[in-house]
Amino acid sequence: MSRERLIYLPLGGSGEIGMNAYVYGYGPEDRERLILVDLGVAFSDMDTSPGVDLIFADISWLAENKDRLEAVFITHGHEDHVGAVGHYWERLGVPVYARTFTANLARHKMADRGQPEEMVRTVSAWPEMTEAGPFKVGFLPVSHSIPESAALVIDSPAGRVIHSGDFKLDETPLVGEPFDPELWTDVSKDGVQALICDSTNVFSPHAGRSEASVGPEIEALVSGAPNMVVATTFASNVARVKTLAEAGERAGRSICLMGRAMRRMVEAATTTGVLTSFPKVVSPEEAAMIPRENLMLLVTGSQGERRAASAQLANGKYNGITLKEGDMFLFSSKTIPGNERGVIRIINQFSEMGVDVVDDSTGKYHVSGHANRPDLQRLHEIVNPAMVIPNHGEHRHLREHAKLAGESGRASIVAVNGTMLDLSGKAPRVVQHVETGRTYLDGSVQIGALDGIVRDRIRMALNGKVVVTVILDEDDEPLGEAWCETMGLPELGRSDAPLLDVIEEDLTQFLRRAGAKTLANDDKLENELRRIARNTCREEIGKKPETTVIISRLR
Incomplete structure (x- = not known):
């Protein structure tokens, strides 16, 4: 009889940024009972995946073993963590657990794809624990750029694992829960076998800034603008959306939300009680009748997405509103690597209109939702795990994070998508490699990366x-x-x-x-x-x- 073991298997999100999907298992070899953490998407680009709408992790291995799968747990509501729930639920068929705000978004995902919303189950934060086979899972509050983000405390007979999810050490986040070092210390006091940890900002040498530091800078900028102001940020960063809206309100401007994702996020945050006292907003029809100097638009499309409100405004007109010379457009966001071309295209289009574009090059109008290098070191010290497994990053991020963990004497290893680790011992050990890849949503149909469809499009585009x-x-x-x-x-x-x-x-x-x-x-x-x-x-x-x-x- 084979011994029981604790395994970790990333199917997406390790070796790349996006489409997160992480499997944990406990039990006899090849018969472990499984849980899945996060089920997200990535976004296509015209260079590598022309015509594709969304990109998913390839979950073929998990679908083949779905009789062993107990549940899915979602850490937070960003698309790269929850965006594939509706698309993939039918292949998995198990309950999906999330906190209130994230569950609200997940139910919309399920409804959009005709899947049963009731399979998304709302859970409370720590110390509540949910049983899933041999696991007990708790949602440990942490600050990030979206409300109700959580790390997961995953208990099994092999010990406690903490899956950090996306996080930053912000003790004044304005919206959502602050990072509570005392709570994390208490959760970790009896020993943590492994910390599976976000690696996104491991190369950023300075401690991260608080969301509270951004508000005064934005308010000063908006107050000094003579004409219409338009601002874009991640729609899911409702703290930033609120900061922008309040800055506009204090400057005597009417606030208009543009873009489906922006409206949906504010609605979800208000419905679930995450957002309170959000400034009154006007409809696009009402906005068109308001003097330009008294108007502020909050729009989607901070990453240059072609169909989003920012791109539509750059192309000429959106919802009856046109930007003119002397207006100001603010990117209150960081450009995700790979999206630079789309953002620059929009900036140049606005420049040709005479619109003044303000981006994050000064660092005044945006702070990251991810922990920087000193913050990662601090979390390592608080949790004091036997081993650190870097995730959520490209290979260079994972490798640097593994080095960082090694500097303090903690066992670590780089595990990219498809690398199964045994976490049961004193150090992580590679035990298997699973074939992984990508699945594309092409219109209304899911296609495999190896089907040749995208390859043929690229060949036609080139030749x-x-x-x-x-x-x-x-x-x-x-x-x-x-x-x-x-x-x-x-x-x-x-x-x-x-x-x-x-x-x-x-x-x-x-x-x-x-x-x-x-x-x-x-x-x-x-x-x-x-x-x-x-x-x-x-x-x-x-x-x-x-x-x-x-x-x-x-x-």
């Missing part, structure tokens, strides 16, 4: 497209000439003749001299036509486009 059509009669003789259609290719090539004419002429010459065996065999004929079309394009325009051959036979 263009040619469609070749030929018709053969009952005797396998060509009826007329080959003809082509092109997409994404120039009209003229090096020979100064229309590219279509050159391709069709080369294909037709081949058909005239092709042997009977080639003309009678679809596969041979298709391969030759494709080869000739691509070679002709290479000679004419220096590219070998994606080529589709259509062969029609009259029988």
